[in-house]
Amino acid sequence: RKEVEQDPGPFNVPEGATVAFNCTYSNSASQSFFWYRQDCRKEPKLLMSVYSSGNEDGRFTAQLNRASQYISLLIRDSKLSDSATYLCVVKHNQGGKLIFGQGTELSVKP
Amino acid sequence: EPEVTQTPSHQVTQMGQEVILRCVPISNHLYFYWYRQILGQKVEFLVSFYNNEISEKSEIFDDQFSVERPDGSNFTLKIRSTKLEDSAMYFCASSNGLNNEQFFGPGTRLTVL
Numbered sequence: 664r665k666e667v668e669q670d671p672g673p674f675n676v677p678e679g680a681t682v683a684f685n686c687t688y689s690n691s692a693s694q695s696f697f698w699y700r701q702d703c704r705k706e707p708k709l710l711m712s713v714y715s716s717g718n719e720d721g722r723f724t725a726q727l728n729r730a731s732q733y734i735s736l737l738i739r740d741s742k743l744s745d746s747a748t749y750l751c752v753v754k755h756n757q758g759g760k761l762i763f764g765q766g767t768e769l770s771v772k773p
Numbered sequence: 774e775p776e777v778t779q780t781p782s783h784q785v786t787q788m789g790q791e792v793i794l795r796c797v798p799i800s801n802h803l804y805f806y807w808y809r810q811i812l813g814q815k816v817e818f819l820v821s822f823y824n825n826e827i828s829e830k831s832e833i834f835d836d837q838f839s840v841e842r843p844d845g846s847n848f849t850l851k852i853r854s855t856k857l858e859d860s861a862m863y864f865c866a867s868s869n870g871l872n873n874e875q876f877f878g879p880g881t882r883l884t885v886l
Contacts, residue, residue: 695872706864706877707816750816758829759804759871763816 664689667764669751675770680741684767686734686751693762695754696727698736700747701766707750710736741771775799777878779865785884786855794850794881796865805848806866806875807840809833816864822848855885 669686676682688696696713711718713725713734724737734751751764778797786792798805807819820830822840839851848867852859862882866875 701816704862704882706879708877709874759806759821759868759875760818760829760831761806761808761816761875762818765815 665765666690666762667751667753669749669764670767672748672766672768673770674767675772676741677772678741678743680771681737681739682741682769683738684736684749684751684769686736686764688732688734688751688753688762690753690755690762691732692755692757693732693753694756696725696734697752697754697761698723698725698734699750699752699763701750702747707752707763710749738769741769743771743773745769746771777865777867777876779863779878779881781881782879783882783884785886788857788885789854792852792855792883794852794863794865794883796848796850796867796878797846798848798865798867799869799876800846802867802869802876804868804871804875805840805842806868807850808864808866808877809861810864810880811858811861819850819863852883855883857885859883860885 698710699707700710701707713727717726722739726735748766750766805822810816821828837853862880864880865878868875
């Protein structure tokens with residue numbers, strides 16, 4: 664079983680839509696959780712960290728459910744510039760190694 | 774804004790040749806990482822480096838791979854005898870703390886023919 668699993672993509676949505684991505688992780692030693700964004704053939708960039716209490720950054724809301732080992736990302740009022748691949752990432756308490764999911768591709772259309 | 778840089782942006786090599794991928798981490802960072810991403814696949818951890826030694830490595834990082842911080846600014850990944858399956862994008866990353874954000878460089882695309 665993959666350590667980090669994400670929704671298969673691609674997601675094709677119109678501008679202004681709300682879109683949700685889901686992710687599950689299998690290792691209970693995972694302690695830190697992130698959503699990264701990756702544009703085509705570019706490096707991953709941190710979108711936001713995910714906290715147990717849930718957190719919001721503008722149009723982006725991240726949720727974590729440790730009991731279910733489930734992470735989500737909600738994007739409201741999607742923009743053309745949100746088109747990218749969204750990567751669910753976990754880190755264990757020991758060490759700095761980031762463990763990436765396969766990514767979910769989002770395409771926002773006019 | 775400080776950033777991680779990597780050279781070259783694209784490296785083409787013949788199978789069996791040695792390659793060295795170079796990275797300049799952000800100047801006050803202490804933790805350094807290499808990741809790779811085979812086309813169409815997920816980003817995979819290779820190795821982490823702190824205090825002039827490897828702190829963790831993955832199963833991918835076998836005897837053909839080595840890392841070095843030859844001076845105060847560069848961080849290199851060497852592949853001794855490249856294989857076709859080493860073709861991938863290689864990303865360097867750095868952070869100023871174990872639990873701090875890792876900043877990624879733009880990557881080196883390695884093509885092994």
